[in-house]
Amino acid sequence: MRFIFVIFVLVITVLSCSKPKTRNGDHSTSALPPLAPGTESRHVSITTGNVTPAELITFARSLKGVPYKYGSVNPEQGFDCSGFVTCVFNHFGIRVPRPSVDFTFVNQPVSIEKARPGDLILFTGSDSSTRVVGHIGIVVSNHGGDLKFIHATSRKNYGVMETALTHYYQIRYMKTIRVFKQNDK
Numbered sequence: 001m002r003f004i005f006v007i008f009v010l011v012i013t014v015l016s017c018s019k020p021k022t023r024n025g026d027h028s029t030s031a032l033p034p035l036a037p038g039t040e041s042r043h044v045s046i047t048t049g050n051v052t053p054a055e056l057i058t059f060a061r062s063l064k065g066v067p068y069k070y071g072s073v074n075p076e077q078g079f080d081c082s083g084f085v086t087c088v089f090n091h092f093g094i095r096v097p098r099p100s101v102d103f104t105f106v107n108q109p110v111s112i113e114k115a116r117p118g119d120l121i122l123f124t125g126s127d128s129s130t131r132v133v134g135h136i137g138i139v140v141s142n143h144g145g146d147l148k149f150i151h152a153t154s155r156k157n158y159g160v161m162e163t164a165l166t167h168y169y170q171i172r173y174m175k176t177i178r179v180f181k182q183n184d185k
Helices: 002-016 053-061 081-091
Strands: 108-110 120-124 133-143 146-153 159-164 173-178
Touching: 053 081, 053 133, 053 146, 081 133, 081 146
Parallel strands: none
Antiparallel strands: 108 173, 120 133, 120 173, 133 146, 146 159
16 A cells, blocks of 8 residues: 555655646746746846847747736746746746846946847836836837837736837836847947
8 A cells, every 4th residue: 555655655756746738839838947037237148049039039928818926937827027038038948037137237338229029128126216126028119219129017907018118118117138139239
């Protein structure tokens, strides 16, 4: 009887550790190890290789409508804001930090006026008086100051969506991070 119990526990363990199913064949749910957070004196770099901003945004947009779920990187369950960014970048084999605050000292900051598709945009959490990064999104367009980004929000629409840089986000804006070197041209 003890032998059967041990076998049963092993089978359950193996099955629970197997790769989770995806919504469809295109959406990976396994996260790469996160990049360690940087510091003010030592920024960390996200290396994008040959991936283009257009490829990244196309994939990010394919996840629109996935619901919000705190702490998740799994499109089957939903995402929080940094879980969404993690899933999108990891889909292309690109490692990123996991919590939004760990993006504070990543790559090179650029002015919001120079934000380009694929750049990361960082905000405070919902309390704009606490000037610590608490939310993150990916810039999808910036035409004449009409900036839009895609993110997972816990607000009323609750999930992955594209949003204009409204007053609500302007007062929470912290910085924009250049991720793709081709955006420097």
